[in-house]
Amino acid sequence: MVLPSFLSVTLGLIVYFLGAFFTRKIAFLRNYNIPEPVSGSIAVALGTWVIFRWTGTEITFDLSIRDYLLVLFFSTIGLNAQIQDLYRNGKALLVLLLLTVVFIVVQNVVALIGVTAFGLPRASAVMLGSASLIGGHGTSIAWGPRVSEITGMDSIDELGIAAATLGLVLATLVGGPIAKFLIERNGLEGDHETVPTVGLEYEEPGEPHEQIDHVSLMRALLVSHVVILFGYILHGLLARAGLDLPLFVPCLLMGIVLSNTVPVALPRLPWPARTRALAITSDYSLSLFLAMSLMSMQFWTLQGVGGPLIAVLAVQVAVAAVFILFVFFPLMGRSYTAAVLSAGFAGFTLGATPTAIANMSSVTKSYGAAPLAFILLPLVSAFFVDLANAVVIQFFVSL
DSSP: OEEOHHHHHHHHHHHHHHHHHHHHHOHHHHHTTOOHHHHHHHHHHHHHHHHHHHHOOOOEEOOHHHHHHHHHHHHHHHHTOOHHHHHHTHHHHHHHHHHHHHHHHHHHHHHHHHHHHTTOOGGGGGGGTTTTTTSHHHHHHHHHHHHHHHHOOTTHHHHHHHHHHHHHHHHHHHHHHHHHHHHHHTTOOOBSSSOOSSSOOOOOTTOOOOOOOHHHHHHHHHHHHHHHHHHHHHHHHHHHTTOOOOTHHHHHHHHHHHHTTHHHHOTTSOOOTTOHHHHHHHHHHHHHHHHHHHHTOOGGGGTTOHHHHHHHHHHHHHHHHHHIIIIIHHHTTSSHHHHHHHHHHHHHHHTOHHHHHHHHHHHHHHHOBOTTHHHHHHHIIIIIHHHHHHHHHHHHHTO
């Protein structure tokens, strides 16, 4: 049974407020920066699993609106980027990219050891490694037939999808606690004066803040849509040149270009970059996207692959935590931005880029803004990593 688009969006909104209620009532969720949509979404996903178990009915959702929310969100991220920040922090971008490539290899080595211990074919390791975790559902589905042909395993598609599904859940649960540990242990604090790129800080009743009205909100939406329009054009040009990128990547790039040229050329034109109106647009699109993504998880796909899946993913989470604490955070500079990036790194290496952004957003709500983190991580996780991942996957499949 497929729920139509309108009902899916409505349920996504309900899921967000359900998660926000859980966050207010459950200290663990609040104290360890678990994104609001997570708990409510998991509750719905478990509900659809129970219905499947009792009645055999598979409840799925029309998620067509989710694609719009994703490009809207990354357009707002691009609008908040300042070229001078990227220029000053080019070294950090390079270090983040190199660490990501290293971890892709580490993740597949861990998976290779795991499948060997369970007596599975070596080529199947990528389905419990970077193809499903860093790559997500799309990469897992794309590589499934190839790995199935090599290994002769009929269930390899289910294994990859199950790993990607469970990885999303784990990614949303570990990023916040890691960042909390790093921030409090090292006495770090964000910028409470700067309006967050995404993830408005929790406010006390009566606390003064920037005024938002329908005009500022409509302006933020209009400019975001202009960015998306140019993103579509750039996406088409890149596709003709043979470079196939997700649509949200050109939208992110066009947001950066427009936000660093239009205000200079037209200084009197009101521009929404780093305003609360744009931050609200970011929060809305990201929260609803994540709610719809997680509530649509099909836990019944985990059946039949439980043993190797749970064991290997448990080790993957442990290795990711160790890597972040002892390698990633020190090499990224031990700063507050590095701590926020640590939450994001856990999010996309175990789940997906939106999961990473949601983790970082939840952290900045509690500890203050970290605008640079929301630019650096998407550039690596959504742009460079797919190319590196494909090369590494090909190597491990050929072992």
